[in-house]
Amino acid sequence: MERHCDVLIVGGGLNGPALALALASGGLSSVVIDAQPRARRAAPEFDGRAYALALSSRRMLAALGLWRDLAAQAQAINDIKISDGRAGEGAAPWHLHFDRNEIDEGPMGHFLEDRYLRGALLDAIDGSDLIEHRSETEAVAQAPGPGGIAVTLGDGSRLGAALLVGCDGRGSRVAARAGIARLGWEYRQSALVCAVEHELPHHGIAHQFFMPPGPLAILPLPGNRSSIVWTEARDRAAVIAGLGPEAYLAELRPRFGDFLGDIRLAGARFGYPLGLSLAESFAAERVALAGDAAHGIHPLAGQGLNLGLRDVAALAEVLVEAHRRGLDVGAPDVLAGYQRWRRFDTAMLVAATDGLNRLFSNDNPLLRLGRDLGLGLVNRLPALRRGLIREAAGLAGDLPKLLLGRPI
Incomplete structure (x- = not known):
């Protein structure tokens, strides 16, 4: 040969x-x-x-x-905040916080x-x-x-x-x-992927909000921009993906919240089954x-x-x-x-x-209580938290x- x-x-x-x-x-x-x-x-x-x-x-x-x-094109990940919640209600009081200062090597990673x-x-x-x-x-x-x-x-x-x-x-x-x-196997979920510009700085903090249909990740990019990976039930995701830009943002805003001020789309939108x-x-x-x-x-x-x-x-x-x-x-x-x-x-x-x-x-209310308490418990155990970081x-x-x- x-x-x-x-x-x-x-x-x-x-x-x-x-x-x-x-x-x-x-x-x-x-x-x-x-x-x-x-x-x-x-x-x-x-x-x-x-x-x-x-x-x-x-x-x-x-x-x-x-x-x-x-x-020069990358954004350092300074912190990661993980919490449970529902759209329009904000995060649950118990959360998990990963801080870059808890490891000696520097930022946990970068977004690019x-x-x-x-x-x-x-x-x-x-x-x-x-x-x-x-x-x-x-x-x-x-x-x-x-x-x-x-x-x-x-x-x-x-x-x-x-x-x-x-x-x-x-x-x-x-x-x-x-x-x-x-x-x-299929998850009967789809990921909606886009990027947004926002009024306030993100300070290099990545957020993961767990919501009933699936997680919403808000991932910092250079400048006042963030990448969004938004998981929804597949049928609902198909409807949202077909909306115009303003209607799409109207669906995203109650899930995103207002902690970074108003948001607007930056770049194209994508979607794929999970x-x-x-x-x-x-x-x-x-x-x-x-x-x-x-x-x-x-x-x-x-x-x-x-x-x-x-x-x-x-x-x-x-x-x-x-x-x-x-x-x-x-x-x-x-x-x-x-x-x-x-x-x-x-x-x-x-x-x-x-x-x-x-x-x-x-x-499920019982599962939600258990997982929220679990996030809070891990957040109070420095050795375990550093291991996860x-x-x-x-x-x-x-x-x-x-x-x-x-x-x-």
Whole structure:
């Protein structure tokens, strides 16, 4: 089999280019196969999409040489406030408060617009001699074998490599062709995503309000702007999504409250159905999965991208170390090492987000009293609270080198 690179990566969103850069930092070559048209640098206008980057993810971007230019566009997370409530009534008196000053490492993370992060990743892969980016093309077939894996593209051309990595989302065709089944279910909820401008400063405080239909996250962006991830029952969300801007704001305002003054929309609005999706295995013959191709979780903890970047950092480290030892990076024992490293951590976060969504997305008075008392109790236990802050910052567990800010 003719080899064109060490690793073929299907998916040109965020995790795919990040993996290519991480592999290149350790001397491995890759081809990123991207079904989307080739984007060029950061879009001139904000489109409403933004991400929560944990401290560990920020360290990874720094280790890959990206953070220096991104830092000026990012908003530090100084505090996180979590509370229960109902629309129009404000937050319950018991709440949980995460303060950046309770850990030595600094801000728990940053919020960053999609256009800046995506643009930085694409610019970086364009500048690497070890990465080829093929856009507007799809992988339509894959054939693993003892010496590597061949991938057929939509135009009929074939590429060969030691390993194929699926970074192609929850409906991963790479996983399906590899025979990897998925577990999961729908939540009968949808997320409404937008950004707002507001009169008063947010001071870098992120808010998570748990309401009966689902959580509302208010996430600070640079300036007097915040990103909104608003969960509603699916039927109701469809109605709200179809409203005009003023009617949409009229629905949002009683949920948002007036603590930041009046609000107005900034950028586009999005919506997508919510569900849980977990691949039964993160690896198969000559195939590995990362990001949403391996797992899709509820957005209530804002950990989706961070979880994907943990996959990327772990997989890159496993592959680079195997390469340095002269091993076949697509060998079963190499991929088994990646599976062991990431499977348990992922399963625990999937279970936690699923359980929290079920616990808080209801208006049962007994459950509401219990969860409010629980939030208040945790807030009064400094050691437990600091542990949760470190979890939110991505500092807990067996971290790959990139997440520690170190090169592979």
